[in-house]
Amino acid sequence: MQVEFQFNDERAICDIAGHETLLAVLRDKLGAMEVKYGCGEGACGSCVVLVDGNPLASCITLCASVDGTDIMSVKAPDPPGAWALLKDRFAAHEGAQCGFCTPGLLASCFALVQRGEKLTRQEIREALSGHLCRCTGYHHIVDAVEEAMAIWPTMS
Template sequence: MRLTVNGIERELSTRPLDTLLNALREELGITSPKAGCQQGGCGACTVLIDGEPRRSCLTPLVAVDGATVTTVEALGEPGNLSPVQAAFYEQYGLQCGFCTPGFVLATTAMLERNANPSREQILEELVGHVCRCTGYVKIVAAVEAAARGDVSEAALEAGATGPSRREPEVLVPGSPA
């Protein structure tokens, strides 16, 4: 089986009828897709297959041979978040974080198809994702902020190390070193 995962071509030895979720988590060590209900009901295992959000727990590896798979690891990194990631950060659109990769990927794909979704469209698009912490309010706020482009520079740079953390002027003042 061959897959392009987050821009890197991979040759996989996971059995063809095993799930894409297991191949990503167990063979490639990409753990952002979560093994939630593993029945397609919760949305936590969502990945983008050729740009479309799909349940990796219900997807046999053989069905996506040759496809391109994207997980949140490819969207951004600490200090350089994608606008959707930054909006979730800025609007406090997560608590425990288990459902977050699924929500972020589904939102990313939705905004690529429809840059200006209505509130009803957002609810309909994301209704298959279950969140048990936030009550969804701030998740919807994050999606709306991302759609409006209402994301601050500071949020895009969240998680950065170095000067943005207000590092001291002198690293070790008084040190003989």
């Protein structure tokens, strides 16, 4: 079957079979290698992308089901600058070490920041509880998100 969706502001038209996951199509057909396989259970968060603005685990999302949606990864064009802001703060606080969980994590952070959420550190931790990071101990990640949340309203 054919599915059509926007991926990072480009139209993607893919011939797929019903069983193919969004993760498989993004990686194997569209070459979006920033979307990572980490567990296949939707549990680790490394494969998260934004589907119509909502963070979804692409490894447990069937590609056929995202027909007609607008999908974004960390490589999305970024005129308002929310991705750039997050990337900058993550780099400045070293919110990534091995970096494998980072693109998925940033997708969830992007949704939080764009909603204009202003969360406490504990609320940020809860909001990110669907992402596992094994390197940073989370502290620097929370630093980065907290700062991005504070800065974003002044940019948008």
